[in-house]
Amino acid sequence: MREIVQLCGGALLLDTQTFTNLKNSADVFQKGVLVIVVISLIVGLITSAVGFVQEVTAPAPEEQRSEVERGRDRASEIVELLGDRIDPETQERLRGYITSGIEAGSTIAETPAPLPAMAGDLFEALGQFVSYPFGWMSTWMLYGLLVLVAAKILGGRATVQQMLGCTALAAVPFILGIFGFIPQLGYWPGLIAFLWGLVIYVIGTAVANEFGIGKAIPAVILPILVILLVGLVRLLDDLLPY
Secondary structure, three states: OHHHHHHHHHHHOOOHHHHHHHHOOOOHHHHHHHHHHHHHHHHHHHHHHHHHHHHHOOOOHHHHHHHHHHHHHHHHHHHHHHHHHOOHHHHHHHHHHHHHHHHHHHHHHHOOOOOOHHHHHHHHHHHHHHHHHHHHHHHHHHHHHHHHHHHHHOOOOOOHHHHHHHHHHHHHHHHHHHHOOOHHHOOHHHHHHHHHHHHHHHHHHHHHHOOOHHHHHHHHHHHHHHHHHHHHHHHHHHHOOO
16 A cells, blocks of 8 residues: 555656556556555545535524525515516416425425435445545546547557556545545545546556657547547537538
């Protein structure tokens, strides 16, 4: 684990020697997988724990109903403000829809669950935590293979193991996802992680394929452009008449 921590630190510092040492390692792919798993589990643990606490501390149904009823009153005020723009029958119908929605929502919220609420929330949080690495790894492997094809076209020399192992370090900045539950930070943690990870991905691609940044950048971007182009063609095919 100490070696993985050193790898992560070197990646964050954009240390080229860290990437080179990883590329020349006999177990480059296994180390890449371990980096993905460790980072994703850390993010998944914090995210799932925060979600669990939020669910457990959610307002009681009575409080929720009071809040919804206040929303109903505000909605009724809006209906009143519309005034002559809608006839009285339509106004009454809108109020009926709002009231029916409140009753249905309150009934669902107050219906006892098969399991205690806390147990259900706990299982949901555990499921979310366990599933995190699978989503990260599937994205990493699929996109990595597409970039490898582009790199080969540009003269790259990386093996599949070297390519995936070196680019796995791009996941490290996404540990900033643990701060995603803080609303005051907004989108900044995600944006910083994406840009930082993109730079790491370009460096990893360059080192793995033994060429310069000038070739690594188009190799990383080309698959995105191809995916966008294919999506645009399919969209136009659906929209345009034959």
